[in-house]
Amino acid sequence: MTQLSAAQTGTSGPSGSAKTLYGGKGTRRITVRDIAAAKERGEKWPMLTAYDAMTASVFDEAGIPVMLVGDSAGNCHLGYETTVPVTLDEMTMLSAAVVRGTSRALIVGDLPFGSYQEGPVQALRSATRLVKEAGVGAVKLEGGERSHRQIELLVESGIPVMAHIGLTPQSVNAMGYRVQGRGEEAAQQLLRDAKAVQDAGAFAVVLELVPAELAAEVTRTLHIPTVGIGAGPGTDAQVLVWTDMLGLTGGRVPKFVKQYADLREVMSGAAKAFAEDVVGGTFPQEEHSVH
Numbered sequence: 647m648t649q650l651s652a653a654q655t656g657t658s659g660p661s662g663s664a665k666t667l668y669g670g671k672g673t674r675r676i677t678v679r680d681i682a683a684a685k686e687r688g689e690k691w692p693m694l695t696a697y698d699a700m701t702a703s704v705f706d707e708a709g710i711p712v713m714l715v716g717d718s719a720g721n722c723h724l725g726y727e728t729t730v731p732v733t734l735d736e737m738t739m740l741s742a743a744v745v746r747g748t749s750r751a752l753i754v755g756d757l758p759f760g761s762y763q764e765g766p767v768q769a770l771r772s773a774t775r776l777v778k779e780a781g782v783g784a785v786k787l788e789g790g791e792r793s794h795r796q797i798e799l800l801v802e803s804g805i806p807v808m809a810h811i812g813l814t815p816q817s818v819n820a821m822g823y824r825v826q827g828r829g830e831e832a833a834q835q836l837l838r839d840a841k842a843v844q845d846a847g848a849f850a851v852v853l854e855l856v857p858a859e860l861a862a863e864v865t866r867t868l869h870i871p872t873v874g875i876g877a878g879p880g881t882d883a884q885v886l887v888w889t890d891m892l893g894l895t896g897g898r899v900p901k902f903v904k905q906y907a908d909l910r911e912v913m914s915g916a917a918k919a920f921a922e923d924v925v926g927g928t929f930p931q932e933e934h935s936v937h
């Protein structure tokens with residue numbers, strides 16, 4: 647069998663430790679220790695959402711080092727209007743599929759609304775399901791100061807936590823979808839939230855829809871990596887919802903999304919071509935038939 651070089655595999659050393667987060671095929675999964683090392687090196691990294699095994703396998707092969715099984719599955723996969731109705735059973739099923747479809751990426755499972763707000767013990771029970779039943783390597787939950795007790799207990803129990811502050815979509819009924827951290831008071835609150843999740847032991851923090859200058863300041867202040875979405879170029883990592891990034895989401899997408907393909911157009915064109923072939927009697931042909 648051909649041996650791949652460390653550069654080709656994205657690994658180095660006998661332990662197979664990740665050399666860079668992005669790129670190549672590794673001999674083992676990315677861990678939160680690799681994420682911490684990337685911050686020390688000043689390496690930026692990409693994260694994408696994934697909700698199913700096949701899509702996740704494509705991103706894994708492309709070298710995406712971290713995948714989030716986000717509760718954005720609610721709007722982008724399950725047909726809900728918001729993330730609020732998503733259940734822990736649904737997140738467990740989707741997370742397990744993404745874990746099965748991947749071999750290198752760190753898979754982060756989102757704790758859905760109602761699965762951790764009661765307190766640390768409920769958070770631990772819910773996170774334990776995602777770790778044991780789905781096999782995720784870390785969980786994500788929303789909230790800064792308000793969630794620090796939950797984060798502390800999960801981390802003490804050996805479950806790595808990605809925090810999420812700024813716009814927190816599970817609170818849409820209270821806060822709407824508005825830019826967060828504008829104005830001195832709100833900016834100070836965001837900084838307090840960021841420090842609270844770091845002090846509680848989170849290994850990374852998502853900053854959603856916050857002014858670029860503030861996100862850059864949070865990134866300079868923290869020793870854990872920041873993952874921006876609608877937070878400008880100054881964060882350590884960037885995350886996009888995959889259906890937005892690949893142009894599958896119908897209707898208006900947020901201004902901060904860069905669309906790298908138009909899958910909706912490609913899929914619709916292919917579906918129409920198939921339908922026309924069937925209606926016109928040109929599919930199947932001899933080469934598609936068995937005898």
Ligand code: KIV
Pocket residue numbers: 695714715716717718719756810852854875885887
């Ligand atoms: O659920 C999700 O996809 C998220 C990302 C937008 C960070 O929380």
